[in-house]
Structures are given as structure tokens and as C-alpha cells.
Amino acid sequence: MKFKIFLPVLIIGLVMSSLVKAQDVSKYGDDPEACAIKLSTYTEFFRQDNYKDAMNSWRWCFINCPEATKNIYIHGTTIIEYFIDNATDDTVREAYVDTLLMVYDNRIKYFGQEGVLLGRKGLAMLKYRSNDVQAAYEVFERSFELLENSTEYFALKYYMNTAAFLFGGDFLTKEKIVEIFSKVSTAINFQIDNESNEKKKETYISTAEEIKQLFVNSGAADCAAIINVFEPQFNADPQNVELAKEIVDLLDSGTGDDCKLADLYMNAAVLVYNTEKSSSSAHSIAQGYFKRNDSGNAEKYYLEAINLEKDDSKKADMYYELGLLYYNLVKNYPAARSAARGALAIDPNYGKAYMLIGRVYAATGGCGETAFEKKSINWLIVDQFIKAKNVSSDADVAKDANELIGRYSSRFPTLEEVFWLNLSEGQTVTIGCWINETTTIRCTQ
Numbered sequence: 001m002k003f004k005i006f007l008p009v010l011i012i013g014l015v016m017s018s019l020v021k022a023q024d025v026s027k028y029g030d031d032p033e034a035c036a037i038k039l040s041t042y043t044e045f046f047r048q049d050n051y052k053d054a055m056n057s058w059r060w061c062f063i064n065c066p067e068a069t070k071n072i073y074i075h076g077t078t079i080i081e082y083f084i085d086n087a088t089d090d091t092v093r094e095a096y097v098d099t100l101l102m103v104y105d106n107r108i109k110y111f112g113q114e115g116v117l118l119g120r121k122g123l124a125m126l127k128y129r130s131n132d133v134q135a136a137y138e139v140f141e142r143s144f145e146l147l148e149n150s151t152e153y154f155a156l157k158y159y160m161n162t163a164a165f166l167f168g169g170d171f172l173t174k175e176k177i178v179e180i181f182s183k184v185s186t187a188i189n190f191q192i193d194n195e196s197n198e199k200k201k202e203t204y205i206s207t208a209e210e211i212k213q214l215f216v217n218s219g220a221a222d223c224a225a226i227i228n229v230f231e232p233q234f235n236a237d238p239q240n241v242e243l244a245k246e247i248v249d250l251l252d253s254g255t256g257d258d259c260k261l262a263d264l265y266m267n268a269a270v271l272v273y274n275t276e277k278s279s280s281s282a283h284s285i286a287q288g289y290f291k292r293n294d295s296g297n298a299e300k301y302y303l304e305a306i307n308l309e310k311d312d313s314k315k316a317d318m319y320y321e322l323g324l325l326y327y328n329l330v331k332n333y334p335a336a337r338s339a340a341r342g343a344l345a346i347d348p349n350y351g352k353a354y355m356l357i358g359r360v361y362a363a364t365g366g367c368g369e370t371a372f373e374k375k376s377i378n379w380l381i382v383d384q385f386i387k388a389k390n391v392s393s394d395a396d397v398a399k400d401a402n403e404l405i406g407r408y409s410s411r412f413p414t415l416e417e418v419f420w421l422n423l424s425e426g427q428t429v430t431i432g433c434w435i436n437e438t439t440t441i442r443c444t445q
Contacts, residue, residue: 039071051079101124119143125139150187156187174220182229223259312347323340361384362381367435425442
């Protein structure tokens with residue numbers, strides 16, 4: 001192989017050496033002609049994926065004419081990684097890793113692009129020196145400081161990744177992790193918003209989700225840390241909508257219900273909604289007020305969210321949550337049933353809505369005055385749980401429904417009670433009061 005390429009390499013080298021004579025040769029080192037030949041030699045081997053034979057000429061260029069061409073560094077990472085991956089001795093392998101990192105440093109020294117190259121260097125450090133996460137983190141941090149929103153997407157992800165790892169080792173505070181997540185999220189969302197290539201945009205969206213999960217799983221995503229960082233900023237600039245959006249996103253990502261109970265969350269969410277009305281922001285506010293037991297405001301924002309929502313699945317969920325609000329906080333059982341039926345009108349297989357109606361009927365304490373009339377409502381209660389079990393694909397719904405069917409079936413009137421009222425099993429009857437719904441008579445044995 002060496003013999004086959006010797007003549008063309010020599011010819012190319014001679015041509016290049018004649019070219020360098022005709023231009024500024026300072027970048028070709030002290031021996032421009034030798035540099036030209038060595039560049040040609042290693043490049044030819046490189047094109048054949050023959051990194052072993054490329055090594056000597058490449059090393060000469062790396063040392064003796066480091067400014068000759070950026071390709072010395074572009075090709076150099078591939079060549080050195082080949083030797084790292086094939087090293088059988090740990091000491092030799094570590095020496096090659098040192099060389100790889102030096103390739104990045106020298107490329108920065110002679111050709112710039114520090115921010116971009118530090119991100120790639122950090123990735124190489126994690127790949128080959130995964131035991132020194134702190135060093136990689138510091139490189140990613142510097143890369144982000146230089147590039148901010150222009151930081152390459154993978155560098156953003158690994159900046160968050162290394163930060164989360166170091167928090168677990170008590171190197172970084174919760175507040176610092178929150179700050180990093182905030183900055184990194186802003187950068188990846190900027191790239192999503194400004195990317196026209198759909199394939200790249202999908203990659204950025206996937207990366208944004210990975211970054212969010214790294215934050216959520218880091219152990220630093222608690223409300224107190226988020227509030228400590230952002231409450232002073234929001235109080236100083238309470239009309240800053242972009243800051244409010246960031247706060248809402250962060251507290252939505254935080255762990256625990258306390259996030260949506262915080263005044264900071266509610267104030268920021270209301271500002272966002274009043275500026276840019278949307279179903280999702282109204283829904284978040286409604287959930288927050290629900291958790292704060294503020295039924296009036298919760299109802300208001302649930303109704304606004306439902307009115308604005310275009311997605312039927314999400315709208316059904318909102319109707320169901322509104323039903324829970326009426327059932328749990330307001331004790332307005334007709335309104336709770338109406339909201340549950342709103343969910344069923346959109347999705348007839350919404351088993352949880354039938355479960356809610358069954359619980360609403362059970363909470364009324366019976367309709368009528370006599371003991372028999374009060375027992376009769378159990379037929380309707382069980383009807384709802386049977387419907388829930390039959391339509392839902394949710395195993396938990398089926399499990400709960402079966403348990404409740406058994407419980408309330410045991411409360412049916414007895415056969416004797418039915419007989420003495422001149423009624424019979426299987427007969428259709430209407431349960432009155434506010435319910436006004438038909439059902440079928442059944443008896444306990």
C-alpha cells in the first residue's frame with residue numbers, strides 16, 4: 001500500500017511545496033516544503049482510513065507546522081481516537097487522551113471557535129475520562145458562557161447532565177442547578193423557535209425534553225430552590241412577561257404540589273395569562289387555585305381553559321377536573337355531574353367520569369324520605385361504576401369500580417322489601433329528587 005501511494009504523494013507534495021513558495025509561508029513552519037509533503041502524506045493515508053500509517057506524518061505537522069491548515073485538527077481527532085480505542089496499555093491510552101485534548105486546545109489557539117470547540121472537548125472528556133466529571137463540567141460551563149443561545153445542542157444537554165451529577169456529589173447548590181437549567185432551557189428553546197429544518201427541530205425538541213428530565217431527576221428541582229432564585233427577580237420586575245413564563249415553566253417542572261401553591265407561581269401564571277390568553281395557562285392557574293382551595297377562582301379559570309381549548313382529549317380532562325372541584329370543594333353535586341357529563345360528551349369511554357358520577361350519587365345520602373327510597377339510589381350508583389368498568393381501558397379504574405360495585409350492591413333493598421311494595425326485580429324505575437334518572441330494580445339475597 002505504501003508503495004502504491006508514494007508517487008502521487010510525492011507529486012502532490014512537490015506541487016504544494018511550489019505553491020507555498022509563492023505565498024506567505026510563515027504558517028507552514030520552519031520547513032514549508034517538508035510541511036507540504038507531510039500534509040499530503042498523512043492526508044492520503046487518512047482518506048483510505050489508514051490511521052496507523054497516517055500517524056507519523058500527522059504528528060510531524062501537528063508539532064512543526066500547526067498553523068498550516070485546520071484539517072490537522074479536524075482529522076487529528078479521528079486519528080487519535082483510533083489509537084485510544086485500540087490501545088491495550090492504560091498508560092499509553094491515557095497519553096493518547098492527553099493528545100486528543102491537546103488537539104482541541106491547539107485548534108482553539110490557532111483557529112479560534114473557542115466556544116464551539118470547548119463543547120466538543122467536553123464531550124471527549126466525558127467519553128474518555130468519565131471519572132473526572134467536574135473537569136468536563138467546567139469546560140461545558142465555559143463553552144456556554146461564550147456562546148449562550150448558540151451553544152451546540154449536545155453541549156447544552158451535557159452541561160445540564162454534568163451539573164446534575166455534581167449536585168448529587170454536593171459540589172453545586174440547588175440554586176445553582178436551577179440557574180443552569182433556566183439558562184440551558186432558554187438556549188434550547190431559542191434554537192427550537194429559530195430552526196426551520198424540521199429534522200433538526202425534532203432533535204432540539206427531544207434534547208429539550210432530556211434536559212428537563214435531567215433537572216427533574218436531579219433532586220434539585222424543589223420549589224424552595226426555584227422560588228429562592230426567582231422571587232426577588234419577579235418582585236423587582238412584576239410585569240416582565242418573559243420572566244413570568246420562565247417561572248411558570250420551572251415551577252411546573254418542580255417536584256411536589258407546593259410549586260403550584262406558591263404565590264410566585266400564581267402571580268406569574270396570571271401575568272402570563274392576562275398577556276397571552278391560552279388554554280394551557282388558564283388550566284395551570286385553575287389547578288393552582290384548586291390546590292389552594294380557592295373554588296371561585298379555580299372555577300373561573302377552568303371555564304376559561306375549557307372555552308379556549310381545541311384539543312378534545314385535553315378538554316375532557318378539564319371537564320373532569322372541574323367536576324372534581326364541584327364534588328370536593330363546592331359540594332355542588334348537580335354541577336359535578338354536569339361537568340362529568342361534559343367529559344363523556346367528548347369521550348364516551350372516559351371511565352373516570354362515570355366513577356365521579358357514581359361517587360356524586362353516593363355523596364347525596366339518598367333521595368327520598370323512606371328507608372327504601374334511600375336504598376334505591378344504590379342501583380344508580382352501581383350503574384355508574386359498571387359503565388366505568390365497561391368503557392375504560394385503565395386497569396386502575398376497573399379495579400376501583402369492581403370494589404365499589406361490591407360495596408354498594410350489598411346496600412340494595414332486599415327481595416322482601418321489594419315484594420311488599422308490589423315491585424319486582426328487573427323492573428325499570430325512576431329515581432327522583434335532583435337526579436331524575438331511570439334504573440333497574442335489583443335485590444340483595
